[in-house]
Amino acid sequence: xxxxxxxxxxxxxxxxxxxxxxxxxxxxxxxxxxxxxxxxxxxxxxxxxxxxxxxxxxxxxxxxxxxxxxxxxxxxxxxxxxxxxxxxxxxxxxxxxxxxxxxxxxxxxxxxxxxxxxxxxxxxxxxxxxxxxxxxxxxxxxxxxxxxxxx
Amino acid sequence: xxxxxxxxxxxxxxxxxxxxxxxxxxxxxxxxxxxxxxxxxxxxxxxxxxxxxxxxxxxxxxxxxxxxxxxxxxxxxxxxxxxxxxxxxxxxxxxxxxxxxxxxxxxxxxxxxxxxxxxxxxxxxxxxxxxxxxxxxxxxxxxxxxxxxxxxxxxxxxxxxxxxxxxxxxxxxxxxxxxxxxxxxxxxxxxxxxxxxxxxxxxxxxxxxxxxxxxxxxxxxxxxxxxxxxxxxxxxxxxxxxxxxxxxxxxxxxxxxxxxxxxxxxxxxxxxxxxxxxxxxxxxxxxxxxxxxxxxxxxxxxxxxxxxxxxxxxxxxxxxxxxxxxxxxxxxxxxxxxxxxxxxxxxxxxxxxxxxxxxxxxxxxxx
Numbered sequence: 001x002x003x004x005x006x007x008x009x010x011x012x013x014x015x016x017x018x019x020x021x022x023x024x025x026x027x028x029x030x031x032x033x034x035x036x037x038x039x040x041x042x043x044x045x046x047x048x049x050x051x052x053x054x055x056x057x058x059x060x061x062x063x064x065x066x067x068x069x070x071x072x073x074x075x076x077x078x079x080x081x082x083x084x085x086x087x088x089x090x091x092x093x094x095x096x097x098x099x100x101x102x103x104x105x106x107x108x109x110x111x112x113x114x115x116x117x118x119x120x121x122x123x124x125x126x127x128x129x130x131x132x133x134x135x136x137x138x139x140x141x142x143x144x145x146x147x148x149x150x151x
Numbered sequence: 152x153x154x155x156x157x158x159x160x161x162x163x164x165x166x167x168x169x170x171x172x173x174x175x176x177x178x179x180x181x182x183x184x185x186x187x188x189x190x191x192x193x194x195x196x197x198x199x200x201x202x203x204x205x206x207x208x209x210x211x212x213x214x215x216x217x218x219x220x221x222x223x224x225x226x227x228x229x230x231x232x233x234x235x236x237x238x239x240x241x242x243x244x245x246x247x248x249x250x251x252x253x254x255x256x257x258x259x260x261x262x263x264x265x266x267x268x269x270x271x272x273x274x275x276x277x278x279x280x281x282x283x284x285x286x287x288x289x290x291x292x293x294x295x296x297x298x299x300x301x302x303x304x305x306x307x308x309x310x311x312x313x314x315x316x317x318x319x320x321x322x323x324x325x326x327x328x329x330x331x332x333x334x335x336x337x338x339x340x341x342x343x344x345x346x347x348x349x350x351x352x353x354x355x356x357x358x359x360x361x362x363x364x365x366x367x368x369x370x371x372x373x374x375x376x377x378x379x380x381x382x383x384x385x386x387x388x389x390x391x392x393x394x395x396x397x398x399x400x401x402x403x404x405x406x407x408x409x410x411x412x413x414x415x416x417x418x419x420x421x422x423x424x425x426x427x428x429x430x431x432x433x434x435x436x437x438x439x440x441x442x443x444x445x446x447x448x449x450x451x452x453x454x455x456x457x458x459x460x461x462x463x464x465x466x467x468x469x470x471x472x473x474x475x476x477x478x479x480x481x482x483x484x485x486x487x488x489x490x491x492x493x494x495x496x497x498x499x500x501x502x503x504x505x506x507x508x509x510x511x512x513x514x515x516x517x518x
Contacts, residue, residue, distance in 0.1 A: 030186060030189050032189075032191070034198060034199050034201075034266035035198065035201055035266075036198040036319070037360070039186050039189055041186070054181070054183050054186045055183065055186040055187065055189070062390050063390070063391060063392070072411070072412035074413070084183055085181070085183075107518065109205065109412075110209075110412045110413075111412045111413070112459075112460070112518070114518050123192075124191070124192045124193040125193075127265070130518045131518070132212070132459075132460045132515070132517075132518065136260060136261070137212050137260065137261075137515070137517075138261070138264065138518060139261065139264045139269075139517070139518045140264050140265045140266070141265070141266050142265060142266050142267070144191045144192070144193070144195070145191070145192040145193075146186075146189035146190060146191060146192060147189060147190060147191075147192045148185055148186065148188070148189045149188045149189070149190065
């Protein structure tokens with residue numbers, strides 16, 4: 001009896017997990033911020049969503065002509081890490097109603113990390129709001145989904 | 152059955168244990184070239200120009216500063232009618248000003264903030280207290296020195312800024328401000344009919360991430376009196392990312408030295424002025440006295456991050472006063488436009504010597 005109950009609980013947990021994950025997985029894909037300066041691939045690691053830079057309009061530092069690194073990171077040990085491949089969106093959890101929250105967004109231009117909320121306006125459009133403390137103190141950017149064309 | 156249950160449980164929990172909370176970089180090898188040709192899924196052009204360029208001094212949400220001018224001389228004429236260009240040989244009042252200064256609070260909060268439209272609303276409060284010594288002249292109810300020594304000067308203001316990108320490179324920038332300035336007390340503010348309005352409208356281009364320029368027209372009180380002047384915005388960052396300019400001519404112009412993403416130095420000037428209604432001392436019947444303060448501040452300002460989004464600034468320089476004249480205005484608050492060629496007479500011709508000054512502030516900066 002105990003075993004059957006355990007199995008039932010596990011199956012319920014898995015069912016709930018998979019159904020909510022399926023909805024949240026709509027975030028997975030390649031997206032472009034409105035500046036057009038980067039492309040960001042959002043993927044899932046465990047139960048959370050992360051976004052890494054996969055393309056830069058200006059991939060090399062104009063001064064060194066070498067691939068851009070995270071030179072503004074407040075953590076000195078991170079300042080030689082290449083920006084391409086850098087995870088700028090971290091720890092997002094799907095909260096339902098087309099909204100992912102509890103995450104952060106990192107701005108390599110100034111080395112700052114902001115609280116962040118993602119809203120999906122339609123399947124190809126995200127509103128990404130970075131803010132300080134309260135959502136009123138923030139800025140919203142619109143990101144568009146990209147399609148990778150086969151060569 | 153027990154083994155099957157355990158297996159299902161472990162499989163179900165695998166994502167939880169595999170999760171990493173703080174992964175900064177992708178560990179796996181990836182062919183990034185496949186993203187070169189990625190295009191918008193809905194085929195729409197998505198790019199709008201940003202209101203900022205690289206390495207500008209950070210915009211401020213909230214700012215608390217203390218402004219302090221060191222000793223200088225103040226000489227004031229009596230009230231009367233003075234033609235433009237009149238020089239005064241015998242001033243009616245004079246004094247040494249030991250210090251001038253006070254609190255300057257500022258807040259600017261985004262109401263709508265998206266890549267297509269940015270609208271910010273803000274408010275400011277400036278308090279200016281005067282400490283005098285060696286006052287010479289009549290001590291009576293119409294003495295300006297006596298009055299500002301007792302009441303100081305106060306400004307309450309509201310402002311609104313709109314940034315509208317037209318496309319990837321062009322933008323419109325509009326600013327509006329309403330200021331209530333005078334010798335009023337906080338618990339007894341002067342009438343809203345004495346509000347003074349400023350506005351600017353600019354059209355500009357942002358050709359790349361290091362340059363932004365715009366031209367436009369402004370209605371301003373930065374010279375103390377109402378004026379209409381063309382304006383030029385020119386923000387630029389050198390390819391080295393260590394130098395640049397922050398210019399909104401003629402209001403201010405600075406050269407910027409960026410030490411890193413968390414500290415910078417500005418050197419240049421700013422026009423600083425207000426028109427203050429001085430209640431209770433006008434000697435003209437049915438007319439108000441309005442003090443036109445206009446200053447040119449040559450300065451250096453060092454800004455640096457203190458912690459997170461909290462920045463500090465310290466500014467020091469020389470304050471050159473080019474207007475401390477006064478005008479008579481209407482009782483109903485109506486102001487007039489003299490401009491550069493108007494021949495309206497002044498009510499007072501005053502002179503302030505230059506002074507060293509400093510300003511220290513702490514700021515909550517914007518993303």
